[in-house]
Amino acid sequence: ANATARHDVVLWARDADQARDMQSRRENTRYLAGFALPQALRIASGDVGAVAQDRELLVVATPMAGLREMLVALAQSNAPVAWLCKGFEAREDGPGLLGHEVQQQVAPGLAAGVLTGPSFAQEVARGQPTALVAASARPEVRQALVETFHGPQLRVYANDDVAGAEVGGAVKNVLAIATGLCDGLSLGLNARAALVTRGLAEMTRLGIALGGRAETFMGLSGLGDLVLTATGDLSRNRRVGLLLAQGQSLDQALAELGHVAEGVYCARTVVKRAAQLGIEMPIAEAVAAVLEGRLQPRQAVARLMQRDPTPESS
Ligand SMILES: NC(=O)c1ccc[n+]([C@@H]2O[C@H](COP(=O)([O-])OP(=O)(O)OC[C@H]3O[C@@H](n4cnc5c(N)ncnc54)[C@H](O)[C@@H]3O)[C@@H](O)[C@H]2O)c1
Ligand SMILES: O=P(O)(O)OC[C@H](O)CO
Structure with missing residues (x-):
């Protein structure tokens, strides 16, 4: 308007x-x-x-x-x-x-x-x-x-x-699938906050490696869009996660959506580009594995929780 x-x-x-x-x-x-x-x-x-x-x-x-x-x-x-x-x-x-x-x-x-x-x-x-x-x-x-x-x-x-703004917009979609899975499994508010925060760390690591500036990921196109999409039920990406957690297949979830859910299409690409740059993105990797049917949602959570301890700044 x-x-x-x-x-x-x-x-x-x-x-x-x-x-x-x-x-x-x-x-x-x-x-x-x-x-x-x-x-x-x-x-x-x-x-x-x-x-x-x-x-x-x-x-x-x-x-x-x-x-x-x-x-x-x-x-x-x-x-x-x-x-x-x-x-x-x-x-x-x-x-x-x-x-x-x-x-x-x-x-x-x-x-x-x-x-x-x-x-x-x-x-x-x-x-x-x-x-x-x-x-x-x-x-x-x-x-x-x-x-x-x-x-x-x-x-x-x-x-x-531009690189920072685009990495934020792309990676938040993958992370919104993760929080949809988390909430669909009723893992709790602590788990969702952990996913959003550690997801932001993954987004920032990849974004800096692709030429973005750290402060961009704390702005609207990074943290802002991540909070919206990961927690807002209007998000198609979040809804894919919720539906998968309820036991629907990916095809069923996408058919119910009727709109694009970019995180579904780019989760594997995110992981691939991160690997090429030597960047660890365990949450994105878990989402890609669930979307590809290699892990059930609960197995993906268990895998994330069983990772060795690391310093928070890594
Ligand atoms: N919907 C939102 O709230 C929103 C907000 C911000 C950004 N985005 C982004 O905008 C993009 C589009 O999302 P959307 O919500 O409009 O998707 P959508 O699935 O609701 O609609 C996609 C539209 O694009 C058209 N289209 C599809 N492929 C095309 C092609 N090859 N050439 C021309 N037109 C084509 C479709 O016919 C349809 O009109 C996505 O990347 C999404 O992440 C969406
Ligand atoms: O519905 P989603 O998950 O594609 O998110 C829409 C917008 O990108 C939110 O900013």
Whole structure:
């Protein structure tokens, strides 16, 4: 609403039927039911390059799996491009890249960044107070995001630490699956606090190794989004953990969700990239093992608790 009040906004959808449905109902009944789309919002489908031409700012709101394709399509754009995706790219044969690494590969000339931080879509759509991070190495991208989205309901903080902001957004999804498992098994509030805190240590270790700054992980895109997603029942990632703990299979849990849960797709990638860098991530490893069916949730907990003692700062 902040953006549509001040700008001419076009929503592009890859599925023409979905675009027609949103146009006729003025609602996204499949992905965000119950929220009227602002009257001023225009809806389009078809050639995304043509729709993107002459726009002031382009925002990619696909899952991580669609980011590469979108950046290729937008590679010649003169306007700043930002994505909302939170994950590592999880292609079978790929190295598991963060969004800015994908962009460097396929569209290095773009002025690009990420808009991230603790933000359940339903609460943003309701206009409930929310604070985000606009992260980019390019000041014009940070400025475009702040100018477009900052308003009475939404505070947007600028940060030039893209790697840190992206690692926070990706790893918190894996950790939210862990806390969902923990709460689904009724392990208690002590256990959840331990998971969040030790998870933050894992996120920070990996993030620093990938070029992020330590203080970023104590900010909105790190601790902030971790607290929200690990404890808030609106989280799809947390719900996957809860459903697995109730004995559902991963396929059943994902079918019940009907939306992307990025932690499911990138848990293995997180562990793989950490291992390449010699970083220990026992919680992420336990989540990956449960998702792959190699451990039952209770076995994963036992394995975490039976680890040798280590100094807290490690
Ligand atoms: N929903 C939230 O509260 C929220 C908040 C912040 C960030 N995010 C992040 O935003 C990203 C998208 O999440 P979501 O909640 O919108 O997911 P979703 O599953 O609810 O919706 C995904 C949308 O992307 C479209 N899509 C899927 N693959 C595509 C592709 N290859 N090309 C074009 N469109 C494609 C789908 O048709 C659908 O409209 C994720 O990375 C998520 O982590 C979500
Ligand atoms: O529903 P989730 O678990 O994908 O989380 C949504 C947002 O990333 C929360 O900031």
